[in-house]
Amino acid sequence: MDYHVELKRVTRVFAKNGEQIRALDGVDLAVARGSWTVVVGLSGSGKSTMLSLIGGLDRATEGEVWVAGNDLGKLSSDALADFRREKVGFVFQSFNLVPTFTALENVCLPFVPYKVARAQAEKKALEVLEQVGMLARANHLPGELSGGEQQRVAIARALVNDPELLLADEPTGELDTRTGEKVLELLSKLHRERGMTIVMTSHDPRIAEQAPAVVRLEDGRVVAHAT
Amino acid sequence: MLQYALKELTRRKSRSLLVIFGIVICTALLASALCISQAMRNAASQPFQSANADIIIQRELAECPFALVKHAGKLGAIPEESIQQIRELPGVDMAAGVLELWVTSGPDETDRAVVTGVDPDYQHKLGPTKQGEDCCTLTDHEIGGRYLYVTDDHTCLVEEPYAKKHGLKLGSTLLLGGEEFTVVGTLRAAEGARIAAGEIYVTLRDAQAMLGEGEVVNAVLVRAENQKAAAEIEKKVREIVKVDTDQGERLALTTDSNVMSSVAGVAILAQSANRWMAGLVVLVVFLLVVKSSLSSVSERMREIGTMKALGWRDRHVARLLALESGLVGLIGGLIGTGAGYGAALGYTSSTTLRLPALLNSYPACAKTPPPLDMQFSLAGCGPLVVGAFLVALSIGVLSGYLAARRAGKLPPAEALRRV
Ligand SMILES: Nc1ncnc2c1ncn2[C@@H]1O[C@H](COP(=O)(O)OP(=O)(O)OP(=O)(O)O)[C@@H](O)[C@H]1O
Numbered sequence: 098m099d100y101h102v103e104l105k106r107v108t109r110v111f112a113k114n115g116e117q118i119r120a121l122d123g124v125d126l127a128v129a130r131g132s133w134t135v136v137v138g139l140s141g142s143g144k145s146t147m148l149s150l151i152g153g154l155d156r157a158t159e160g161e162v163w164v165a166g167n168d169l170g171k172l173s174s175d176a177l178a179d180f181r182r183e184k185v186g187f188v189f190q191s192f193n194l195v196p197t198f199t200a201l202e203n204v205c206l207p208f209v210p211y212k213v214a215r216a217q218a219e220k221k222a223l224e225v226l227e228q229v230g231m232l233a234r235a236n237h238l239p240g241e242l243s244g245g246e247q248q249r250v251a252i253a254r255a256l257v258n259d260p261e262l263l264l265a266d267e268p269t270g271e272l273d274t275r276t277g278e279k280v281l282e283l284l285s286k287l288h289r290e291r292g293m294t295i296v297m298t299s300h301d302p303r304i305a306e307q308a309p310a311v312v313r314l315e316d317g318r319v320v321a322h323a324t
Numbered sequence: 325m326l327q328y329a330l331k332e333l334t335r336r337k338s339r340s341l342l343v344i345f346g347i348v349i350c351t352a353l354l355a356s357a358l359c360i361s362q363a364m365r366n367a368a369s370q371p372f373q374s375a376n377a378d379i380i381i382q383r384e385l386a387e388c389p390f391a392l393v394k395h396a397g398k399l400g401a402i403p404e405e406s407i408q409q410i411r412e413l414p415g416v417d418m419a420a421g422v423l424e425l426w427v428t429s430g431p432d433e434t435d436r437a438v439v440t441g442v443d444p445d446y447q448h449k450l451g452p453t454k455q456g457e458d459c460c461t462l463t464d465h466e467i468g469g470r471y472l473y474v475t476d477d478h479t480c481l482v483e484e485p486y487a488k489k490h491g492l493k494l495g496s497t498l499l500l501g502g503e504e505f506t507v508v509g510t511l512r513a514a515e516g517a518r519i520a521a522g523e524i525y526v527t528l529r530d531a532q533a534m535l536g537e538g539e540v541v542n543a544v545l546v547r548a549e550n551q552k553a554a555a556e557i558e559k560k561v562r563e564i565v566k567v568d569t570d571q572g573e574r575l576a577l578t579t580d581s582n583v584m585s586s587v588a589g590v591a592i593l594a595q596s597a598n599r600w601m602a603g604l605v606v607l608v609v610f611l612l613v614v615k616s617s618l619s620s621v622s623e624r625m626r627e628i629g630t631m632k633a634l635g636w637r638d639r640h641v642a643r644l645l646a647l648e649s650g651l652v653g654l655i656g657g658l659i660g661t662g663a664g665y666g667a668a669l670g671y672t673s674s675t676t677l678r679l680p681a682l683l684n685s686y687p688a689c690a691k692t693p694p695p696l697d698m699q700f701s702l703a704g705c706g707p708l709v710v711g712a713f714l715v716a717l718s719i720g721v722l723s724g725y726l727a728a729r730r731a732g733k734l735p736p737a738e739a740l741r742r743v
């Protein structure tokens with residue numbers, strides 16, 4: 098079967114003050130194209146580390162990370178940047194919006210270093226803002242938006258390059274339960290409409306219950322993989 | 325990208341302003357220090373250029389004797405044969421003596437005039453009557469006005485203000501030390517200080533006859549072949565021209581590099597202090613800007629991580645940070661050089677420096693204005709201002725480069741973990 102994401106015996110070791118921390122320890126994982134996977138586990142179990150490796154933000158100490166046919170370990174840092182720009186969308190727990198930029202400008206951020214005509218970039222950005230229901234707030238600064246609204250803008254930013262893989266690290270972590278549910282609803286709508294692969298992490302057991310596929314991490318090892 | 329950089333700078337307004345302010349201060353100091361010392365050098369070299377000389381050799385007496393016809397000011401006699409010896413020194417292009425006198429004038433001998441005896445062989449090319457834009461031209465040349473001839477007897481050139489004051493024309497006569505002289509030409513002089521300039525010029529022979537001390541001069545102007553030769557000549561001259569130090573006499577060798585110290589000692593001191601200060605401030609500001617740029621990187625770790633997660637390459641992030649610092653340097657540099665140039669302009673136009681008394685000593689009762697003011701000019705200051713601007717810009721660019729390097733190298737996952 099053609100997996101979208103495949104981890105083969107992946108180990109990530111951090112050296113800290115002479116001590117070695119095995120954040121991931123020989124992890125095998127296969128994620129089908131167009132699936133929705135939730136990674137759960139206690140704090141420090143290696144969830145964020147796994148997501149970083151899949152998104153090419155970090156490199157495995159051992160093992161191979163394959164995404165959409167690319168062996169990420171073999172890509173240069175520029176090639177990894179291009180890979181992220183073309184294939185991956187990131188959503189973070191704390192939104193990571195630039196506070197001086199309006200919602201629209203934040204969504205345009207991925208285009209800034211490239212020669213994309215402003216009008217074209219803005220057209221694309223408005224399109225995705227509409228999809229996340231934030232068109233009306235396009236010209237607001239993050240400070241003028243609620244947490245849930247900020248996360249919607251961040252999701253729009255992650256979608257502006259039409260990624261086939263969306264990685265979300267605790268996207269509801271800083272939101273109250275109801276707002277969090279709304280954001281999840283939005284993600285699931287986008288998942289249906291766009292057919293993209295989603296890998297997200299969560300602390301919340303209820304999210305895990307509803308998820309079509311769950312990966313449970315414990316001390317850097319996969320202890321359960323349910324579909 | 326530029327818009328992003330500008331927004332980032334306005335976001336951290338107080339810090340950006342502080343850094344810009346620092347750069348403004350240091351460039352302004354640097355630009356003004358450089359320009360003012362350039363202006364001083366210009367002012368110092370102007371009288372020498374006007375006379376076409378590099379070294380002026382004079383004997384300064386301790387006392388200032390009184391007589392109807394006397395050496396100007398405190399000048400003492402130098403025997404004419406010394407000039408020939410000086411001409412034979414290696415590196416001497418030419419040398420000429422002048423005899424600057426204070427002489428009674430007018431029918432009742434109640435006025436005093438400054439009369440300079442010049443060597444007719446050198447009057448065009450060296451000394452107070454040098455022909456040229458930066459010194460003297462004959463105003464009555466078309467109607468027969470001329471310089472002095474070696475064969476002249478009791479003839480004189482008069483400076484235009486003196487001629488106007490006394491109604492003198494070509495062919496007019498005037499009394500100097502009781503003897504009658506005929507005007508053969510009127511000189512118009514360029515503005516600025518002139519060494520050994522008088523109101524009236526006669527041949528060296530006539531001046532020596534008036535003074536009655538034999539074949540003497542009281543200033544020797546030397547044109548050296550080059551700067552290095554000038555330094556050598558200065559040493560040798562001390563053996564040729566003897567002074568009686570026991571009597572409090574002094575051999576005065578004036579060049580454009582030492583003329584300032586006798587008239588503007590304090591200013592020169594302030595200048596070098598200023599330059600040191602500018603250097604120090606540049607260093608401090610550089611460190612400040614580097615510190616600020618680097619801490620901007622650590623404060624923005626998360627933002628940098630986000631950018632990289634969104635597909636920015638390392639060099640794009642680096643470019644953004646370099647651009648920010650570069651902009652700070654550019655803005656600070658522009659304002660700073662502007663302010664520095666303005667300060668230099670203000671200083672030079674509000675300060676006047678007079679030629680040292682030895683080089684041109686009009687009596688206190690002189691009625692036509694003595695050419696004493698050394699001309700400040702900011703000529704040649706342009707490249708210095710550009711240099712100061714480049715210093716400011718490189719402070720910005722260099723600190724930007726350091727910050728950019730750090731941000732570029734940052735592993736994205738690591739950056740995103742920072743709070
Ligand atoms: N850059 C790093 N340097 C040192 N140790 C690190 C680094 N990144 C992660 N770790 C360690 O690796 C382990 C896994 O971290 P990770 O962030 O993946 O956990 P997590 O499951 O995402 O936790 P949380 O639920 O709190 O976000 C932790 O013990 C963490 O301290």
Ligand SMILES: [Mg+2]
Pocket residue numbers: 144145146266
């Ligand atoms: Mg985490």
